[in-house]
Amino acid sequence: MDGSTISDLIIATVRMATPLLIVALAELYSERAGMVNIGLDGIMAFGALVGFLVCYWTGNPYLAVICAAVAGVGVNMVYAFCTITLCANQIVYGMAINIFAPALASFIYRVVFGVSSTLAQATLMKTVAIPVLKDIPLFGKLLFDQTPMVYLSYLLVIITAIYFNRTKSGLNYKAVGEYPKAAETMGINVIRQKYIACIICGFFAGAGGAYLTTCYVNTYSDGVVAGRGFIALAAVIFGRWTSPGVMMACLLFGFFDALQLRLQIGSNLIPYQLFQMIPYVMTLLALTLLGNKISGPKANCKPYFREER
């Protein structure tokens, strides 16, 4: 492997890891308030469609990402209302979102572009180089010549780490996920906090979906998400519910994704499907080796009945 291959691999790793990272952070915010949301895959699919459509119509990828994020909040509010207010099972409802949101996305796509759709294409977000940092030899051009989404996601990692560990509001937030009754006793509005968590989660999950259609490929197709929502869920567990850990996990999974693409190009003898399995198999392997005996927030996945003793 020569130098350019390695630098290609690093660029691809960062590009592949970014949607995972944004969505995994969304899940982190959700689970810190005790809300396990396995509907990320569905929210991403819907975000990907909305992002694509807005980008196709206006040609403005930034607006597209914001619209997709708002759409993600909208979808996640269905989940939030049913799990928080109606106390429905979070797993079952996440699954309902996983079935509902992609169906809606695929329907809207067919209505807009017709049943026998020609391949519609939108503009991609351009990379923005950071003036001084990009001149650092070796890594400068690799890490500081990316789309703004990439910078924002890493900024978010730092903000999240500070918020959850160094601010009062962040500690209150975590208390809701650990022991909601105690949090309520201390005067924290648990229900409101859970709703806020779902808004944040929907926002970032929608934006992460839009990344796929505004920064990665310039078309929308059914199944564009390809299980990334579930890999992001695995990244949260693997990263042990901390934002730096989640970042490392996403970079690792992004690396395997980049690696399989590179290996596919390099080899004609071995069927490409075997390489495409790498990210999924590695996720399983990583969880098997390092993912045991760790526990997330204590009240994760438990519905909160306010009146219950």
Next chain:
Amino acid sequence: MLKKNFMNVLIPMLSILLAFIIGMIIILCMGANPIQAIGFLFRGAFGTVTNLSNTVVRSMPLIFCGLCTCFAYRCGIFNLGGEGQFLMGAMAALAVSLLIGAEGPWVTVLAIVAGILAGGFWGLLPGILKSWRGLNEMITTIMFNYVAVLFMGFVYTSALREGSVPQTAAVPDLTKISRIFPNLRITWGIVIAILVGIAAWYFLFHTSKGFQLRAVGFNPTASQFNGFSVKSYRLMAFVVSGAIAGLGGASDILGTQFRLISGYGSGYGFDGVAIALIAQLDPIATVIVAYFFAVLRVGSTTMQVGSGVPTSVIDIIQALVIIFAVAGSAMMHLPTVKVFFSNLFGKKEAA
């Protein structure tokens, strides 16, 4: 008790009705005539004997996938891997029927057994990961799904490919599962599906092992203290639910599809989850809901041709049914709603 059963039937019925109303509003917004569209839908599903038989054929894999989810979830396991287990079953059955070099009913039996074993094995893997490393089965089963789908791609493009088109050879004629009526596509597979449904219902609700399995799902801690082996019940649920899906894959490939092509079995796993949830995890109801899904699928093609409404509107209706059904049954457990209904029913009895 009667009230509870009544609600269990009423909620899915209301959800279906509500979802259809919203679906018709969507069709109206698209500028089509919803009554006409629904008319086409039902004509497509029940209009001729052939169409009617197609709905039965279509329901078979859905019944198996629904039962797969239903069985595992009764033990507290959320098996999202129905699709992967289904595909592994189909691939194993196809491989046996093609590679054994003979054809006949005994090969059919062998192929079906291979399908059951392959599906069970694909269910066993996440089961082992859960009991040995405590891994969340929702993530692992999804990962195994993708591996199975890609493996199927490898099978039809390289390993068992026939000719220039990326597809496998067809199952030999004598190995195919035979049809019940000579000129309709319904095979004995549907009988197997219904029998599995009845067997699952009998096992879960009328045997002590089934009771213990449900107890593990309901409260693992209490089951552990009662001396039920939580781990082995969970493992059993994984394997049996995988085996059901594998049997479904084998019956489908040997009876209906005959060869693997791109996109085969796509979405069956999530359909199974939706069906089991709407059926409130009752095996018999799962069979009925699966048939309902098949009716929508078959009818929607006629609807698309007849009225120009895309088939994907059916996906939305299905998704809405599950959203309403789950929300409805969750609502029944809320304290305020419980009080409201007990008042309502109490008054009726007094009057």
